[in-house]
Amino acid sequence: MVSESLWIWQFLGRLHPMIVHFPISLILFAAILELWTIGKPDSKLKPGINLMLKAGVISGLLAVGLGLLLAGNEDISGDLLDRHRLTGILTGVGSVLILVFLQLSIKQQRFIKWFRASLFLTSLSVIITGHLGASLTHGENYLTETFPWESSNNYQTPSFDLTGYGDISAGLSPEKEIQLIGEVRTILAHNCYKCHSGAKVEADLRLDSKEAVFKGGESGEILQVGNSSSSEIIRRITLPKNHKDVMPSKGKLLSKDEIALLGFWIDQGAPWPDEAENPSIYRVAKMEPRKPILPKSSEGLENPIDLWVDLYFRENGISWQQAVDDRTYLRRVYLDVVGLVPSPSELELFYADERPDKRDIWLRNLLDRQDDYAQHWLTFWNDNLRNDYTGTGYITNGRYNITDWLYKSLQENKPYHQFVKELLNPTDESKGFIEGIRWRGTVNASQRTEMQAAQNVGQVILGLNLKCASCHDSFISDWKLEEAYAFANVFADSTLEVSRCEIPTGKMAGTKILWEELGEIDSTATRSEKLQQLSEYLVQPANGRMYRTIVNRIWKQMMGRGMVEPVDEMDNEPWSQDLLDWLASEFVDRNYDLKELIYLIASSRIYQSGSIGVKSPDLLFSEDYKFTGMVRRRLTAEQFSDAISRIFYPVFDEKELKYKPNQLLTEQKPTIDFARASLVANNSFLTAMGRPNREIVSTSRDSQANLLQSLELTNGEKLNDVLYKGAELWKEKYPSSDVIIQEVFVQTLNRKPSQKEFQIAKAALGDQPETDKIQDLFWAVLLLPEFQLIY
Known part of the structure; x- marks a missing residue:
């Protein structure tokens, strides 16, 4: 008072x-x-x-x-x-x-x-x-929220759609009630905690616990349960900005959607479970593995993945897409497994192969191309493991490159549990992942290297977001600040002091794995001993979460959309819990073999079925998402560059290589004679085409075209130069415009041009085409969705 x-x-x-x-x-x-x-x-x-x-x-x-x-x-x-x-x-x-x-x-x-x-x-x-x-x-994060590494935690006012709660005449379902409580607490946390939480209490009012919310403040109760129009909190948040009683009194007022949702919550009885009765309002995925019994076999379906998909389709009234033809399949599987567009000769051999199981055979052969496989999947893991060839930290020796270890691991198809163990309990070759970037100058406590390690391991290995909990108790999950610090302490040489929103609390962190049932870390052990313990505990089969996470990531890479989205939020509900659980357990049973996982997915009927286009990427993340098949994807920056290099002219030369694989590690001869883009440092061309900045973990790339890509494709100096040089070579190599037109379509799209396409191209080229006209033809074909998308 x-x-x-x-x-x-x-x-x-x-x-x-x-x-x-x-x-x-x-x-x-x-x-x-x-x-x-x-x-x-x-x-x-x-x-x-x-x-x-x-x-x-x-x-x-x-x-x-x-x-x-x-x-x-x-x-x-x-x-x-x-x-x-x-x-x-x-x-x-x-x-x-x-x-x-x-x-x-x-x-x-x-x-x-x-x-x-x-x-x-x-x-x-x-x-x-x-x-x-x-x-x-x-607010406590007034300064720190401006840091670039805090951008992922910036709150964007969401659009709440109350119609999504459906018919409420019989009350909210338990699932919808949990969803509503979570959304309400998010609004309160980001709009009200600056003045009404444990850190700062104005007007004797706290809004960070059930007891405090229902108690009210110095002016009395703020809720009239079941009657939002008579509730003081609704009156305050709907007042004009300059009114003396308006809330929040500082900063932005609540949006109409936020006000409507709070009113809806009060009218529904202001549900807020007692902590003793229900310790979490958020969905928490189970830790333990689970291998459900396979559904009964269906006619024509042999791959276990297809049995689960067929069951899902029948339950949701969804029809199977038609199987794709050989051309579409071969281009798809080449790009997914080795990152290359098949050559015309490879396609002809595939057409001529009369074996009934030729797709499985060719898939096996692709997976056996060790260097091509490693150079393609290096892109995926470089993004995930924050590994790059240049950037912040490399100049000052505050960051370590793991490319050699990573390449060899992919080349030899290292079992995933061993792969993770070597990341968590590293050698000098693999230590870059958990060492973090030693940022120059003063940086906030939530970005000290030990906390970076905790965040990165949580995100990549466990599908868990610890960024909020690294600064304060999370607003988006049940993870607490002390738990994040206890996990970070595993990576520390000495005991960390807990800092809350950059202010030291005087409390020293414990030392624990996020899930104590996986094992107990010896807090008195040295750092290397703690890391060894962590590596053993996390990779055990009992950690079903870890194996669901990697299965979900590979599924998204192959199918365009994860069973769980976002892939870093594994507590979210999958579209098929049974398929996710079965596939994760099967992955463990098959000796943690990533190539076997890829083979199992790529040999399924659902992988070989027609792809699905979406009007907006947002639809892939909607709560009512229904899986209907593979989602069409845009070629990555590396796939696009390698396709141009293989067909027209190398985009990058050997001088631009930042990592040169030792071909003596395998008896295979290189199957390509140009510098793969995955081995090249980031540059303006690759950035424009979608390669992310790897100073932070990037587990998903945006497949949506953007303005920067459009400008690069239509007016980029790099692409212009490459296509012009390619046109000069083609002019010397091929005797006539007819041959050039045929070859362009066959090599880029793996098909001959239609009659109309041929006529248009011939009119543009003429009988004796000049270099710039050949270049224009290259450009026109490269801009076709048929080339840029994986169908």
Whole structure:
């Protein structure tokens, strides 16, 4: 409750935000100038510094006094306020010491060190106090949310569609109730916790627990359960922006969708489960493995994947797509397994193969092409493992390349459990993944290398987002700050101190795996011993989550959409829990063999069926998504580059290679004579075509075309140069425009041109085509969806 006191004290207290800017600017500027006087005892800056310090100290002491009045006469409380008050008092004490040592140093030079020490320490205290003050008024992440690595946590006002809750005449279903509670808590967390949570409590109101929400604040209850129109919280959030009672009083007002959802929640009885009854309002996927019994075989279906898909189709009234023809299948499987477009001669051999199981045979042969396979899948793993050839950290030795280890692992088809063990308990060759980027300069606690390791392992290996929980208790899951730090402590040389929103709490982190049932880490062990324990515990078959995660990733890579989406949120519901569980268990039973997993998917009827186009990528992530077949995908930057290199002219030459595979590791001879794009450092062309910045983990690429790609494809210097050089070669190689037209279509699209296509191309080329006209033909065909998409 607000303290009852004379109005004058409250008035004076509210002058604190105005007065406090004087000491901040004067003391900090004086400290900067003092740096210039080091070694110059007779500096002409001294009088000015002394004057600024005297004014800064006086205003600082005044600001501390007014701040204490403000805290005592306003209805604000919480941990954040306590820390701000403490550092403010320390700043005041430091200000007094500055004046004392300043006067002593004027009389005796030996006190100059004490003066400077008090000045610089007080300046640091000013910065910390100012940050805490800004956090009080603007929210705890006011500064840190601007960091680029925090962009994934920025809150974007969602669009809530209440029609998605369906008929509520009989009440909400348990699933819809959980969904509603989660959405309500998200709104409260991102709009209200700045002033009404454990860190800061205004008007005696907290909104971060059930008991506190239903208790209300100093003005009484904020909810009238079942009656949103009479609820104080609804009245406050619907007031005009300049009204004295409007909430939030700072920042953006709630959107219409958010207000409507809160009202809907109250009208439905404001459900909020007791923690003892239901410890989670979020869906939590089971940890343990599960291998359901296969459905009964259906006519013409032998692959177990197809049995599960057929059961799903029958339950959802979905029809099978027709099987694709040989040309479409071969192009699809070549691009998916080795990342290359098949040559005309390879297609002719495939046509001529009369074996009934030729697709399975050719698939096996592709998987046996060790170097082509490794050079294609290197792209996938480089994205996932944040591995690149250049970028932040490599110049300063704050980051380690794992390309050689990764390439050899793919080439020899290292079992996945061993692959993960070597990432978690690494050698010098594989340590780059968990070492993190040692960012230059000061960085927030949630991005220290140990926390990067925890975040990356959680995201890539376990399909888990720990970024929110690395700074504070998560708003999007049940993971707590202490749990994230306990996991990060596994990767630490010494015990970490927990920092909440960049403020050290004084608490030391425990040392635990996120799921304690997997095993107990010895907190007294050395870092290497902890990593060895972690590597053994995480890869055990009992960790069904880890194997569901990798199966889901490979499924998305082959089929265009994961069984669970996003692939980093494995607590989300899959479109087929049975297929996901069975495939993960089968993967373990088949000795963690990634190539066998790819073979099982690519040999299925569903993989070989017609692809599906979607009007908008958002439809793939909708809650009512229904699986109907493979989703059409755009060629990756690397696939696009390699196709051009193989058909027309190399996009990259050997000088641009950042990694050169040792072909002696295998008896195979290279099947290509150009630099694969996966082995080349990122550049403007690959960036435009979709290769991500690998300073952070990238587990999915956007398959949607964008403006940057369009500009590169139509006006890019790199592509223009490559196609022109290719046109020069083709002009010398092929005798006539007729042959050029035939070859362009056969080599790019694996088919002959239609009569209409031929006529159009012939009219454009003429009988004696010039280089630029051949280049234009290349360009026209490359822009066709038939070339750019995997059908």
